[in-house]
Amino acid sequence: MLYTGKTLSLQALSNGQVELVLDAQGAAVNALNSVMVTELREAVQLLAQASNVTGLLVSSAKSAFVVGADVTEFQGFFAHSDAELTQWLLDTQAVFSQLENLPFPTVAAVNGLALGGGFELALACDLRVLNAKGKVGLPEVTLGLCPGWGGTVRLSRLIGVDNALAWALTGKPTAAAKALEQGAVDRVAAEGQLRETALAVLQAALVGELDYQAKRQQKQARVTLTADALAALHTSQTAKLDKNYPAPAQIAGMICQHARLPFAEALQVEAECFTRLARTDAASSLLGLFFNDQVLKKKTKAWRKQAAPVKQSAVLGAGIMGGGVAYQSALFGIPMLMKDINEAALNLGSTTIQKLLDRQVQKGAMSAEKEAAVLAAVKPTLDYSDFASVDLVVEAVVENPAIKQRVLAEVEGLVAADAVLTSNTSTISISSLAEGLARPAQFCGMHFFNPVPQMPLVEIIRGKLSSDATIARAVAYADAMGKSPIVVNDCPGFLVNRILFPYFNGFNRLLKDGVDFQRIDQVMEKFGWPMGPAYLADVVGLDTMVHADEVMQAGFPERMGHDGETVIGALRAADCLGQKNGKGFYEYGVDEQGKRFKRPTALAKILNAVNADSDVTDQDIIDRMMIPLCTEAVRCLDDGIVDTAAEVDMGLILGLGFPRFRGGALRYLDTVGLAAFADSVSAHAVHGGLYTLPAGVKARLASASSFY
Incomplete structure (x- = not known):
C-alpha cells in the first residue's frame, strides 16, 4: 500500500501502474469533502514525485464513483469572504490540475454516478470509462450554483460549448451512451466489465494506441469558436430562462466568456462565478431545500425502521x-x-x-x-x-x-x-x-x-x-x-391547506377592494408562483374551494372569516366550478383552430368590479397575499402541527408549488428579514386578523433569532 487515508488509498498494480481507490470510511457513498480533497492532494503529490509509476487508474470501492461535493460543508465555506471562498475553489482546482498534469496517463473507471465534483475529478483524468448503466453530470445549477472545480472549462473543450451549456444549464445527469457519443467519456463498459475495460484503456494509452496527451491538450486548449458564434449561442441558450433563478444565466455567460481564454484564466472565471452565485438569495434558498429534504428523508427512514410492510x-x-x-x-x-x-x-x-x-x-x-x-x-x-x-x-x-x-x-x-x-x-x-x-x-x-x-x-x-x-x-x-x-x-386544513387558505383570504380581500384578478395573477406569477390565485382556484375547483374555506372559517373564525360574500363563493353559486366544467374566473375550451384557450369569464369580471382609481401597488398585492400565508405558516410551526421549519417549508414546496428559489414561507421570512416583515404586517393591519404578527415572530425578534 503506497498511501492509506480515511477516504482513499494508493495501491500498486503490475508494471508500475498504480490504482487510486476512493473509499470513504464509514460512509455509504463517496463525497468530495475537505478530508478527501486533502488526501487527494497528498496522494497526487506522492505520484508526482514517484519515478517508477507508469500509469494511474482512479476507481471507487462504493456503488457509485463520487456523488458530488459534500454540500454540508458549503455553509462553512460560504461564511468566508469572497476572496477566501474563491481561493478555496482555486486550491481544489490546483489539486485537479496536478492530477491532470502527472507525467503518465490517467484513467477514471466511473461506476454508477459521477456528479458535480465527482465528475470534475473524472474530467481531470486523461480518459474516462463509464459502466453501461452509469450517468455523469454537473447538477450544481439545481442548487443555484455553478461547477467550481474546472467542470465547465474541461467539459466545454471536450464536447463543445453548445453541449456543455445544455449539461450545465439543466443539471440533468447524462446516460452512458449519450456521454460517449458527445465525447464526455471515452469508453462504455458492459456491466461487470468496468475494471477490465478501464485497465485495457490504460494499457492502450501506455503503448501509444490511445493518445492521452492529445486528450489532455484538448481539455486545456481554447475553444476555436468566434466571438460572434459564442454570442449567438449565449442568446439562444438564455432567451427563455427564468430570471428568478440567476444561476443559469450566469453559467451561460461564464462558459461563453471563458471559452476563448487560456486555461488558467478560464478556471479563475469559473471560480469567481461560483463565488458570485454563492451570495445570491436563490442559492441560499435552494441549498436550504436540499438540507430540508435531508430532514424529511431522515425522518422517513426512522419511521420505516419501525413499520410493518x-x-x-x-x-x-x-x-x-x-x-x-x-x-x-x-x-x-x-x-x-x-x-x-x-x-x-x-x-x-x-x-x-x-x-x-x-x-x-x-x-x-x-x-x-x-x-x-x-x-x-x-x-x-x-x-x-x-x-x-x-x-x-x-x-x-x-x-x-x-x-x-x-x-x-x-x-x-x-x-x-x-x-x-x-x-x-x-x-x-x-x-x-x-x-x-x-x-x-x-x-x-x-x-x-x-x-x-x-x-x-x-x-x-x-x-x-x-x-x-x-x-x-x-x-x-x-x-x-x-x-x-x-x-x-x-387540525382544520392540516398543514398545507391551513396555510393556503389565508392566502386565498388575502386574494378575496383584494378583489373586494377592486383589484383586477388578472393583475393579481400576473403579479403573483412574476413573484414566482406557477399560477396566480384565480387560476389556481379554477384548477382546484371552486366547489372544493368554498367547502374547504368553510372548514377553515369554522376552525379559525377570529382570523379566517370574510366580510360578506366572496367572489369565489358568488362564482360557485352561479355553477362556475373552474376547470371542472370549463368556467370559473376563466373559461376554458378549444377554439375553431383546435387550440386550447383560457380567457376571463364575463361573470368574474362583473363580480370583480375593478376600481380603476385604486392606489394598490404591485408590492401591496404581494404583501397582502403573502402576509396571511406566512403568518399562518409560523402559527403551524408554533402550534406543533409539524416538528420543524423544514417540514413547513417542504410541505409548501411539494404540496403547493411554492417558489423554490424562495425556499418556502419560513425561509422567505428569514430572507426578507423579520423586522422588515413585522413593519409590513403593521402597515397592513387594517385588513383584518390575518394581518397580525404571530407570537412566534415577536419572540424571534426579541431574541434576534431566525427560523433557520
Whole structure:
C-alpha cells in the first residue's frame, strides 16, 4: 500500500501502474469533502514525485464513483469572504490540475454516478470509462450554483460549448451512451466489465494506441469558436430562462466568456462565478431545500425502521383520486384492490389508470411489459371478498363526514386485526372520523394531492388516538409509492391547506377592494408562483374551494372569516366550478383552430368590479397575499402541527408549488428579514386578523433569532 487515508488509498498494480481507490470510511457513498480533497492532494503529490509509476487508474470501492461535493460543508465555506471562498475553489482546482498534469496517463473507471465534483475529478483524468448503466453530470445549477472545480472549462473543450451549456444549464445527469457519443467519456463498459475495460484503456494509452496527451491538450486548449458564434449561442441558450433563478444565466455567460481564454484564466472565471452565485438569495434558498429534504428523508427512514410492510393495499372509491392512488401503488409494485359501489365508477378508475399508463408508454418512459404489470396489479372490485389480506386501506370517497365514517366502519370489520385504515380527506378532522371506529389507534389521515402521479407530497395526519405503529406504516407505504410523506398533527386544513387558505383570504380581500384578478395573477406569477390565485382556484375547483374555506372559517373564525360574500363563493353559486366544467374566473375550451384557450369569464369580471382609481401597488398585492400565508405558516410551526421549519417549508414546496428559489414561507421570512416583515404586517393591519404578527415572530425578534 503506497498511501492509506480515511477516504482513499494508493495501491500498486503490475508494471508500475498504480490504482487510486476512493473509499470513504464509514460512509455509504463517496463525497468530495475537505478530508478527501486533502488526501487527494497528498496522494497526487506522492505520484508526482514517484519515478517508477507508469500509469494511474482512479476507481471507487462504493456503488457509485463520487456523488458530488459534500454540500454540508458549503455553509462553512460560504461564511468566508469572497476572496477566501474563491481561493478555496482555486486550491481544489490546483489539486485537479496536478492530477491532470502527472507525467503518465490517467484513467477514471466511473461506476454508477459521477456528479458535480465527482465528475470534475473524472474530467481531470486523461480518459474516462463509464459502466453501461452509469450517468455523469454537473447538477450544481439545481442548487443555484455553478461547477467550481474546472467542470465547465474541461467539459466545454471536450464536447463543445453548445453541449456543455445544455449539461450545465439543466443539471440533468447524462446516460452512458449519450456521454460517449458527445465525447464526455471515452469508453462504455458492459456491466461487470468496468475494471477490465478501464485497465485495457490504460494499457492502450501506455503503448501509444490511445493518445492521452492529445486528450489532455484538448481539455486545456481554447475553444476555436468566434466571438460572434459564442454570442449567438449565449442568446439562444438564455432567451427563455427564468430570471428568478440567476444561476443559469450566469453559467451561460461564464462558459461563453471563458471559452476563448487560456486555461488558467478560464478556471479563475469559473471560480469567481461560483463565488458570485454563492451570495445570491436563490442559492441560499435552494441549498436550504436540499438540507430540508435531508430532514424529511431522515425522518422517513426512522419511521420505516419501525413499520410493518404493506404487501397488499386497497382504495375505497375509484374516482380521479382513487384511480390515481391505485396507479401509484401498482406502479411501485404494491398490489391494489380498487373498490367502488358500481361498474361505472370502477370503469372511471380503470380508465384513469389506463390513460396514465398510455401517456408514459407514448413518451417512451415505460415499456409495454411494465404497463401490463401495473394493470395486473390493480384489481377492480364491487365487494370486500378479498379484503382479509389487505394491510392498509386508503378511503377516498366523497368529502362527506357521515359517508366516510360509515364506509370506514364497514371496512374495519372486514380487514385483518392489524390492518391500518387511512382517509384521503383534505379537510375533515381525522380525530372526528375516528370516533366511529372500534380500533381508532389504527386509523390516520393520508392526504394525497391532485393529480396523484405528479404531486410528490402526502400528508400523514395523526389523529388524537393514532398510534406510532399506524403512522409508521402509513409513512412507509407513502415512501414505498415514491412519495414524500410529512407527518402532521390534526387540525382544520392540516398543514398545507391551513396555510393556503389565508392566502386565498388575502386574494378575496383584494378583489373586494377592486383589484383586477388578472393583475393579481400576473403579479403573483412574476413573484414566482406557477399560477396566480384565480387560476389556481379554477384548477382546484371552486366547489372544493368554498367547502374547504368553510372548514377553515369554522376552525379559525377570529382570523379566517370574510366580510360578506366572496367572489369565489358568488362564482360557485352561479355553477362556475373552474376547470371542472370549463368556467370559473376563466373559461376554458378549444377554439375553431383546435387550440386550447383560457380567457376571463364575463361573470368574474362583473363580480370583480375593478376600481380603476385604486392606489394598490404591485408590492401591496404581494404583501397582502403573502402576509396571511406566512403568518399562518409560523402559527403551524408554533402550534406543533409539524416538528420543524423544514417540514413547513417542504410541505409548501411539494404540496403547493411554492417558489423554490424562495425556499418556502419560513425561509422567505428569514430572507426578507423579520423586522422588515413585522413593519409590513403593521402597515397592513387594517385588513383584518390575518394581518397580525404571530407570537412566534415577536419572540424571534426579541431574541434576534431566525427560523433557520
